Amino acid sequence: MEHLVAGHMGGYWIDTRDPEEITEYCDQCGDYDHILLSWQEGKMLEALTDYFSEVKKTKEMIAKDRELGINKADLINIAIWDYDDDKFIIESLSENSYLSEEEKNKLIKVNLQGRKNQIGIICEVFPKKNKIKKKTL
Numbered sequence: 001m002e003h004l005v006a007g008h009m010g011g012y013w014i015d016t017r018d019p020e021e022i023t024e025y026c027d028q029c030g031d032y033d034h035i036l037l038s039w040q041e042g043k044m045l046e047a048l049t050d051y052f053s054e055v056k057k058t059k060e061m062i063a064k065d066r067e068l069g070i071n072k073a074d075l076i077n078i079a080i081w082d083y084d085d086d087k088f089i090i091e092s093l094s095e096n097s098y099l100s101e102e103e104k105n106k107l108i109k110v111n112l113q114g115r116k117n118q119i120g121i122i123c124e125v126f127p128k129k130n131k132i133k134k135k136t137l
Contacts, residue, residue, distance in 0.1 A: 045103055052090065052111045055118050056082045062125045072126040076119055083115035 056079060057065070065075060087108060094104040 045106075048093075048107055049110050052086050052107050053114045055114065055121060057118065057121070059121055059125060062122055066125055072122060075122045075126075079115060079118045079122065083111055083118070086111050086114075 057075075062075060090099070090104055090107045090111060093099045094101070099107065
């Protein structure tokens, strides 16, 4: 059985070890920023779709960033970079024949929608300021 480990120590790779062995390895090095997806038939695309459609930061996380002084433009740039990283993973999986062209295109659309949703949440936390119009005499 093959598994995809993504985000572990900042890298992405295909790993054929048992999921418990991978988790044990992550426990030893202390890095828990990873996902583990089963390549069992019928479950891979669903799991990848869930992963690539996730919003990276919740409203609460963005509000905390705002309190810390991170501005809207920087948060939007970070979101774009995050989703570009995901697009790179999709491209890599496709190039290595783990995804068909149809699956790749579906995941790219899902990824773009995730980015759009993330930017929408950022805009909710940073509402537009009302501009005061000056009256001319």
